[in-house]
Amino acid sequence: MPINILMPALSPTMEKGNLAKWLVKEGDKVASGDVIAEIETDKATMEVEAVDEGTVAKIVVPEGTSDVAVNELIAILAGEGEDVADAAAGEAPKAAAAPAPAPAKSEAEPAKADAPKAEAAEAKPASPAAAPAPASNGAARIFASPLARRVAKEKGIDLAAVAGTGPHGRIVLKDVEGAKPGAKPAAAPAPSPSAAAPAPVAPAAAPAMSAPASDAAILKLFEEGSYDLVPHDGMRKVIARRMTEARQQVPAFYITVDCLIDDLLSLRAQLNAAAPEIDGKPAYKLSVNDMVIKAMAMALKAKPDANVSWTEGAMVKHRNVDIGIATVLPDRGLITPIVRKAELKTLSAISNEMKDLAKRARDRKLKPEEYQGGTTAISNLGMYGVKDFTAVINPPHASILAVGAGEQRPVVKNGQLAVATVMSITLTSDHRCLDGALSAELISVIKGYIEKPMSMLV
Numbered sequence: 001m002p003i004n005i006l007m008p009a010l011s012p013t014m015e016k017g018n019l020a021k022w023l024v025k026e027g028d029k030v031a032s033g034d035v036i037a038e039i040e041t042d043k044a045t046m047e048v049e050a051v052d053e054g055t056v057a058k059i060v061v062p063e064g065t066s067d068v069a070v071n072e073l074i075a076i077l078a079g080e081g082e083d084v085a086d087a088a089a090g091e092a093p094k095a096a097a098a099p100a101p102a103p104a105k106s107e108a109e110p111a112k113a114d115a116p117k118a119e120a121a122e123a124k125p126a127s128p129a130a131a132p133a134p135a136s137n138g139a140a141r142i143f144a145s146p147l148a149r150r151v152a153k154e155k156g157i158d159l160a161a162v163a164g165t166g167p168h169g170r171i172v173l174k175d176v177e178g179a180k181p182g183a184k185p186a187a188a189p190a191p192s193p194s195a196a197a198p199a200p201v202a203p204a205a206a207p208a209m210s211a212p213a214s215d216a217a218i219l220k221l222f223e224e225g226s227y228d229l230v231p232h233d234g235m236r237k238v239i240a241r242r243m244t245e246a247r248q249q250v251p252a253f254y255i256t257v258d259c260l261i262d263d264l265l266s267l268r269a270q271l272n273a274a275a276p277e278i279d280g281k282p283a284y285k286l287s288v289n290d291m292v293i294k295a296m297a298m299a300l301k302a303k304p305d306a307n308v309s310w311t312e313g314a315m316v317k318h319r320n321v322d323i324g325i326a327t328v329l330p331d332r333g334l335i336t337p338i339v340r341k342a343e344l345k346t347l348s349a350i351s352n353e354m355k356d357l358a359k360r361a362r363d364r365k366l367k368p369e370e371y372q373g374g375t376t377a378i379s380n381l382g383m384y385g386v387k388d389f390t391a392v393i394n395p396p397h398a399s400i401l402a403v404g405a406g407e408q409r410p411v412v413k414n415g416q417l418a419v420a421t422v423m424s425i426t427l428t429s430d431h432r433c434l435d436g437a438l439s440a441e442l443i444s445v446i447k448g449y450i451e452k453p454m455s456m457l458v
Helices: 084-095 115-123 146-155 173-177 215-219 234-249 262-273 288-302 347-362 436-451 453-457
Strands: 003-006 016-022 035-040 045-049 054-059 065-069 073-078 252-260 308-310 315-317 323-325 376-380 399-413 416-430
Touching: 016 234, 054 084, 073 084, 146 173, 252 436, 262 288, 262 416, 262 436, 262 453, 288 323, 288 347, 288 376, 288 399, 288 436, 288 453, 323 347, 399 436, 416 436, 436 453
Parallel strands: 323 376, 376 399
Antiparallel strands: 003 073, 016 035, 016 065, 035 045, 054 073, 252 416, 308 315, 399 416
């Protein structure tokens, strides 16, 4: 009997992903445990292993396809002794209905090219141009992958004139690449009519942004041909959604203190100089950020009432301090790999772990458990020369520490004016969890460890 391979859920919150690459082709034999594909989520690229053994009878979703829903059929295996052609022909049409409920979970995705919403289009008259196209369901809807839509728009190709060769007539990338550009299609904005309809107001209404303006209304403000459109990738969409939710739902407040870090810099230099060599390289190389991680971990251990998360039913008090570190990715995305049980780790262990996490984050090789969860976070923009800033809490965290640059500033010591290296830190707190006094106590303890760094070694 044919074996369906479905889009796997690579994390508890994953609803869709991009099928980046197939590592097998039709006709290949696979065994349980063989790596068959690479899937991109909003945060990482992960390998998918075969669960069963058999022969790849049909690849249903081609590589490069974006926004494939979890549990959608992506390939078919022929079982042992089964005819490959029969398996490919017999099972794909039946399985196509299986993923239908999955896209219904998605909110505000008018451009998604899946079938479940086709019924809603039946009340609208069919487009004359779209009627003969194999990629249409007979209504005004054209089935095409998001990547094919984007390339078609860039090339000025009318999708209604393109015959789809994907599953059930769906237009895929290779169909668009082989099509000849014509006049720019009027149907290009059609996937999002509901977004364009509410905003026929002239540009004068745009400055009052109390209600979100449609894309069309925003673009009217700019001179045609003076800009390029760069589609949002999955990571940017997730960042936008989560940060918007955080600003709207978390009653945050901010406390800033200045830390004298000359002693910290001196201890860091001594520890790095004393690092033993392994295979001709130092066993560790501490950064200021490594020492801030340790300081925050020890401060939260000393103030356990601040190491919490908010739920409507109860306060979640964490037994360990798991700190997410905001890390910039090469494509300008952001991810927060987590140092687990940071309060129990030495400075050298934190330093080496962070280097490993940051490298694998940039390569998009982190596992979901390495960047999901955590009890708090640190965002350091000091390396960019930023003096101070406020960071946005990423729920379920109840706090985040923003770290600025260390710089020479005039200070008063023992009644005398002097020059010292000063670093500003700002604690953002969720007021549902941390009251002002508790946040002030927490940042004071962090400041104490930073200014007296030897206390982190005992």
